[in-house]
Amino acid sequence: MSRKGTLAGYLAERWRGIGLSLVIVVATIWLGATGQLGLYIHPRYFIFTTVMAVVGLVFVVASFVFRTPSAGESEPSGRRSAGRRTWALGGSALLLAIATVTVLALPPATLTSATATQREVNSGGLDSEAAAEEAAALVGTGDYERLSVKEWVSLLAQSEDPALYADKTASITGFVLPDAADPDNVFYAARFVVTCCAVDAQPIGVAVYQPGWQASYDTDDWVQVTGTFVSNPSARSADTLAVLPTTIEPVDQPSDPYVY
């Protein structure tokens, strides 16, 4: 076997794991240090994930210190051809390059409406009983403007009687997600509920009736909607109630865009 092929195989098979580990532990530690881990995982994992990333970093550096014999120092004894080893190196290098660009070079980002539209708003994501209890506790204080999207969605799931909400002002922060049934007149002030990590995120949202909203806002814009609940004037929307907004203020994306 050629020395070139042996070296290629060695690099591909020996260091691809270290390279990928380096990328992910550095990304994890950075996200943890800058308070952005919440873009990807539930807060209950922050400490464990960060600690294991640090442990992984120690092993990554140690892998450079306790180095096994290099290609030229070891007897080639494999069955693979030099060609296959070169291909393996190419594949590993490509994977590592993609990982470096997507994990380290691209800025961290939250999920967008593209995912929300794949997951049907308010079709899951809330432990309705627990969330309703939390909401009921806040309702008891009479401070309805403190209720978040999650609590309003829980309350609406319990009852859609307009009379119950007639005297209550909602102030909700979420991203703009068009109502698929009536996108011209209704959008959701939406958030994602995360149980474990972003992959299980479920979109929830409160319907907002605002004909022509597209003239002022784009999908995925973050807004704070203030208004009262009314019977949804939209004939096509599936939501019985909607917020009739008095104000819709553009706001920055919250540092923790998901709800739990």
Next chain:
Amino acid sequence: MRRVPTGLILGVVLVAAAFALRAVSPAFAGWGVPDRVQDTITLALSVIIESAPFVFLGILLSTVVQVWLPHGFITRFLPRQPVLRRACISLLGMFFPVCECGNVPLARGFMVGGFTVPESITFLLAAPILNPITIITTHQAFGWGDGILITRIVAGFVIANVIGWLFSRHPDPDSLLTRTFSASCARPDAPVSNGGHDGGLHEGHTHPHGSRPGRIERSVDLFTGETAVIMPALFIGSLIAALVQVFVPRSVLLALGSNPVWSVLAMIALAFIVAVCSNVDAFFVLSFGSTFMPGGIAAFLTFGAMIDVKMLALMRTTFTTRTLVQITALVALMSAAAGLLVNYVA
């Protein structure tokens, strides 16, 4: 193994370069990645960040088993009778609650440490369910209601042991493994790893000067070899899971929730594509409790803990495709049976 002082410098420089790249990444915000591509990256990265710590933990435990404990330390406490032995192995997750991703390197280490292939499969399938964290979180989510928790525990135990028994009847269990991993296991006194097992360069079990490396060196060596196998699988598996998430509307599955049979099949499909960690999948699926029948929930919790798109990628590092197809089909059939039992009987 030879100590190379420049290795430390090289390692630190690379780590610093990675941090520097991360630090300047906001400058690339204007690249204008399309939403679907961006979401695919976010979803894949979330699975990787969620799973990598468990993979590292699994590798560390595997290292303890292979390097720091005497050879055969765990197997000496197990019964010799195969059925009883596998039954005990299926409960080992009580002591190694590392989630399914971490169980792959651990199971590989167990095989090197003396487990047979069917015993390792039994462990791999049972441990994600029969471990204290999974049981506690499932109880927190569902209590004892609708028989979901008890179904999950019993089905997890039964499925793992039945499949272990079936594969124990195989005339050549080693043929269930990939050739590279099988060769790795065959090397005497060799910690499992990838780098040299199919040729080329050995893993450093022999020092250049003929002496055996120390335990620390062997541990680092094992970490290097295992990450070389597991991390590419994790990255690729996570990317596939993310692509499926972005391009397969979940509403297709949710529409099937109220039918006793379809709810089970739909939840098995959902479990396969969502690839959520078994330690917390109960909280995730709890939110579908009002949409799906209890049997669907039970099938989700049973099947998803054992098999999903990401796990298949990880398991492919060790088992042949044919073996994985057989395991997946068996787990799906038995999980579906458990779910239907709950829907029609419980």
